[in-house]
Amino acid sequence: MKRTIYLISLIILTANLWAQETETGQQKSLDDIVVKEKFQIGGEEEKLPVVLKADFSNLVEIEERINWSSVSWHFEGEKPGFERFTSKLSAPELTGITPQPAKVFTVNFEELASWKMDIFTSEGQKFRSLSGEGNPPESIPWDGLGDDNTPLVPGESYAYSFTAIDRAGNKRTLPGPSFSVPALCLKDNGDVWVGLSYSTLFSPGNFGLTRQADDFAEEVVNCIYFFANEGNISVSSNHPLTDQFLELVAKKLGQDVSLFHKESDGGYQDKCLVVRIK
Numbered sequence: 001m002k003r004t005i006y007l008i009s010l011i012i013l014t015a016n017l018w019a020q021e022t023e024t025g026q027q028k029s030l031d032d033i034v035v036k037e038k039f040q041i042g043g044e045e046e047k048l049p050v051v052l053k054a055d056f057s058n059l060v061e062i063e064e065r066i067n068w069s070s071v072s073w074h075f076e077g078e079k080p081g082f083e084r085f086t087s088k089l090s091a092p093e094l095t096g097i098t099p100q101p102a103k104v105f106t107v108n109f110e111e112l113a114s115w116k117m118d119i120f121t122s123e124g125q126k127f128r129s130l131s132g133e134g135n136p137p138e139s140i141p142w143d144g145l146g147d148d149n150t151p152l153v154p155g156e157s158y159a160y161s162f163t164a165i166d167r168a169g170n171k172r173t174l175p176g177p178s179f180s181v182p183a184l185c186l187k188d189n190g191d192v193w194v195g196l197s198y199s200t201l202f203s204p205g206n207f208g209l210t211r212q213a214d215d216f217a218e219e220v221v222n223c224i225y226f227f228a229n230e231g232n233i234s235v236s237s238n239h240p241l242t243d244q245f246l247e248l249v250a251k252k253l254g255q256d257v258s259l260f261h262k263e264s265d266g267g268y269q270d271k272c273l274v275v276r277i278k
Helices: 002-047 083-084 214-227 242-255
Strands: 103-106 111-119 127-133 140-141 157-166 169-173 184-190 191-197 233-236 272-277
Touching: 002 111, 127 140, 184 214, 191 214, 214 242
Parallel strands: none
Antiparallel strands: 103 140, 111 127, 111 157, 157 169, 184 191, 191 272, 233 272
């Protein structure tokens, strides 16, 4: 009997030990799976970012804007005075200052024997007459000069009339509206004449320069760059703030205000500022 009990106990003990080993083996297998899964997941999370290979050697950063209207000369060493203005482009950049023609009239007439256009000052005096035979062109340019080759006065009012004569000899004169030219640039026998009305440069009451005075100063500088050959620049103006404007121009030129020679210019100094460039 004892022997039987001993055998049964041995069998039970063996069975328990086998169950524990089986359970231990299963636990190890489960741990391996968990570790493996953790490793796989971690590997997916730690993927390196994609690196793009790019060549930026062809990119250029422009640090300064170039005003091409001022790049009109070059230095070969240091040269004094206006010798630096000898190399020029085709034309100055003008926006506020009107280049020739000062005014273009548009007309539309047919079957005429002749025509005539008269331009008058604000006092009613005839300043310039333009005429021709047959039909007039669609556009009639006016260079801004009077019959005696005197430039118009910038800022002053002018009026015009157009006279048409048909082939039967009938004549009809049509008046046109008044107009003015605030600023004008003319070429006069190789010299350049620049006229600026006082109202474009100086504020009412003479409190200072207008906001647009800086733009006009820039355009005067452009004219000097393009047209100054001898370096002789004269100014005619009786306005009390003339020196302020000339200082502005001189600063843009990189010169001293003494560069400008003041002189009388046939009465223009009482009506507008005139700059002559040679």
